[in-house]
Amino acid sequence: MNIQDQKHLNLQSDKSTGSLSNQDDDVTFIKESSVKNLLNWTDCVDAMESALVAISNTSQKSDSEPFSSQTPRTFTFAGNKGVLLTMPGYASNYTLNSVTGSDKKHSTLSCKLVTSFSGNSQLNPAIPGILGTILLFNSDTGKLKAIVDGTEITAWRTAAVSVVATKYLYCDMNLKNLDGNIVGKELAIVGCGTQGRIHALAMLNYFPNVFIKVKLWNRSLNRAEKLKKELNALFPEIIIVIADSSILCVAGADCVVTATNSSQPLFELKDLKENVHINAIGAGTNHHSELAMDIYQSSSVYIESYIGLETELKGIKEYVNGEVGEIVAGKKFLHKIENSKNVTVFQSMGNAIEDGVMANMIYQKFMKN
Ligand SMILES: NC(=O)C1=CN([C@@H]2O[C@H](COP(=O)(O)OP(=O)(O)OC[C@H]3O[C@@H](n4cnc5c(N)ncnc54)[C@H](O)[C@@H]3O)[C@@H](O)[C@H]2O)C=CC1
Ligand SMILES: O=C([O-])C1=[NH+]CCC1
Incomplete structure (x- = not known):
C-alpha cells in the first residue's frame, strides 16, 4: 500500500x-x-x-x-x-x-x-x-x-509571517497603502537556502512595485547563483546582484532577511543604513546569533510569542518590545527608540x-x- x-x-x-x-x-x-x-x-x-x-x-x-x-x-x-x-x-x-x-x-x-x-x-x-x-x-x-x-x-509559513512583520513593523514606508507606484527599495537576502529563497519569493510576490533591487549573499557562491538565476527569470524588471560578503549585502538595503545557520553575527549596527527592517530567521547556537548584540540593543524588536522568549530567546529578553500580533491587533503602537537609527527587527523562531x-x-x- x-x-x-x-x-x-x-x-x-x-x-x-x-x-x-x-x-x-x-x-x-x-x-x-x-x-x-x-x-x-x-x-x-x-x-x-x-x-x-x-x-x-x-x-x-x-x-x-x-x-x-x-x-x-x-x-x-x-x-x-x-x-x-x-x-x-x-x-x-x-x-x-x-x-x-x-x-x-x-x-x-x-x-x-x-x-x-x-x-x-x-x-x-x-x-x-x-x-x-x-x-x-x-x-x-x-x-x-x-x-x-x-x-x-514550514517554509511558506515562516516567510508569510515575515511578510506580516514587514507590513506592520517597517516604519519607512506605509506598505498597506501602496498606490501602485514603484517605491524603489532594496532587499537583502543573507543566506540563500530554503528560507532565503522562499523569503525572496514571498517579499517580491506580496509587495509588488516595492523593491527595485535584490542583493544576495550565501557562504557558498553556487546557492546564491542558483537563486539569482531563478529570480532573474521570475522578476526580469528587478536588478538581482550577488554580494561578496554579508556586510556588503546589507549595506544600503532597506529590508533585510537573514536565514543561515550562523552562530556568529553576520553584520553589526554600523553596517546598516537608517530605517531598516530586519527579519532574522536562522538559528545557529541559538535563534538570535545572526545579528550583533548592538542591533538588538538599539532597535525596536518584536517576536511571535512571549512563550518562546522565556525558553529560547533569553539572551535578548530585555530588548524585546512586544509580539507582532499585539501590533496587528492594535493593542500596542510600534515602539520608537529615541536617537537611534530607527531599525526594526522581527526575531522569528517559528510557532506551533x-x-x-x-x-x-x-x-x-x-x-x-
Ligand atoms: N524562524 C523559523 O521559523 C525557522 C527558522 N529556520 C532556521 O533557518 C535557518 C535556515 O534554514 P533553511 O533555509 O531551511 O536551511 P538550508 O540548509 O536550506 O540553508 C541554510 C543556509 O545557511 C548557510 N549557512 C550555514 N551555515 C552558515 C554559517 N555558519 N555562516 C553563514 N551561512 C551559513 C548555508 O550556506 C545555507 O545557504 C536554519 O537555521 C533553520 O533552523 C528554519 C525554519 C523555520
Ligand atoms: O518553527 C520551526 O518549525 C522551526 N524553527 C527552527 C527549526 C524549525
Missing part, C-alpha cells in the same frame, strides 16, 4: 483486541505535492495574520475573540546530527478570511513534529534540512482527523499556532476540491 497516493487512511479497528474503533471515520492524509498545489501568498499571509493575533491572546476573555494556548516546544537531540522538535498548540475563534470568509471562525488543535538536520544539504541528492509533519485533531473530541505534510508549510492554522487552511482547501 502506498500511503503517499492515498487521500484517506481508514484506521480500522483491531477486531482481535478491540483496541481501536475508528471504522466510521477517515484520517485525511495530505501529501507534500498536494500541499504545494494549495499554497499561495494571499491565503498564507492572511492566515498568518490571524495566527499572530491568536498567539498574542492567551487568556480567553470571550467566546468570539481569537485565542490560543500552547506550551514551549520540546527539543530531542539525535546525537550531534540533528534535533526533533514537538510543537503542540490550540487556536480558537480565528478566521481564514481569504479561504472561508470572515464569518466562519475556526478552532484547531494540532501538533507539528519537525526535524532539523543541517547536514542534509550535503547528501547526494540533497534533502531539506527541515522536515515536518503536522497532526490535526478534532478540537471537540481530540480525535485525529488529518496528517498534513509540514515541510513546505502558525503551523496549526496553516495546516487547517490547507485542510479546508483540500476538502473543498
Whole structure:
C-alpha cells in the first residue's frame, strides 16, 4: 500500500483486541505535492495574520475573540546530527478570511513534529534540512482527523509571517497603502537556502512595485547563483546582484532577511543604513546569533510569542518590545527608540499556532476540491 497516493487512511479497528474503533471515520492524509498545489501568498499571509493575533491572546476573555494556548516546544537531540522538535498548540475563534470568509471562525488543535538536520544539504541528492509533519485533531473530541505534510508549510509559513512583520513593523514606508507606484527599495537576502529563497519569493510576490533591487549573499557562491538565476527569470524588471560578503549585502538595503545557520553575527549596527527592517530567521547556537548584540540593543524588536522568549530567546529578553500580533491587533503602537537609527527587527523562531492554522487552511482547501 502506498500511503503517499492515498487521500484517506481508514484506521480500522483491531477486531482481535478491540483496541481501536475508528471504522466510521477517515484520517485525511495530505501529501507534500498536494500541499504545494494549495499554497499561495494571499491565503498564507492572511492566515498568518490571524495566527499572530491568536498567539498574542492567551487568556480567553470571550467566546468570539481569537485565542490560543500552547506550551514551549520540546527539543530531542539525535546525537550531534540533528534535533526533533514537538510543537503542540490550540487556536480558537480565528478566521481564514481569504479561504472561508470572515464569518466562519475556526478552532484547531494540532501538533507539528519537525526535524532539523543541517547536514542534509550535503547528501547526494540533497534533502531539506527541515522536515515536518503536522497532526490535526478534532478540537471537540481530540480525535485525529488529518496528517498534513509540514515541510513546505514550514517554509511558506515562516516567510508569510515575515511578510506580516514587514507590513506592520517597517516604519519607512506605509506598505498597506501602496498606490501602485514603484517605491524603489532594496532587499537583502543573507543566506540563500530554503528560507532565503522562499523569503525572496514571498517579499517580491506580496509587495509588488516595492523593491527595485535584490542583493544576495550565501557562504557558498553556487546557492546564491542558483537563486539569482531563478529570480532573474521570475522578476526580469528587478536588478538581482550577488554580494561578496554579508556586510556588503546589507549595506544600503532597506529590508533585510537573514536565514543561515550562523552562530556568529553576520553584520553589526554600523553596517546598516537608517530605517531598516530586519527579519532574522536562522538559528545557529541559538535563534538570535545572526545579528550583533548592538542591533538588538538599539532597535525596536518584536517576536511571535512571549512563550518562546522565556525558553529560547533569553539572551535578548530585555530588548524585546512586544509580539507582532499585539501590533496587528492594535493593542500596542510600534515602539520608537529615541536617537537611534530607527531599525526594526522581527526575531522569528517559528510557532506551533502558525503551523496549526496553516495546516487547517490547507485542510479546508483540500476538502473543498
Ligand atoms: N524562524 C523559523 O521559523 C525557522 C527558522 N529556520 C532556521 O533557518 C535557518 C535556515 O534554514 P533553511 O533555509 O531551511 O536551511 P538550508 O540548509 O536550506 O540553508 C541554510 C543556509 O545557511 C548557510 N549557512 C550555514 N551555515 C552558515 C554559517 N555558519 N555562516 C553563514 N551561512 C551559513 C548555508 O550556506 C545555507 O545557504 C536554519 O537555521 C533553520 O533552523 C528554519 C525554519 C523555520
Ligand atoms: O518553527 C520551526 O518549525 C522551526 N524553527 C527552527 C527549526 C524549525
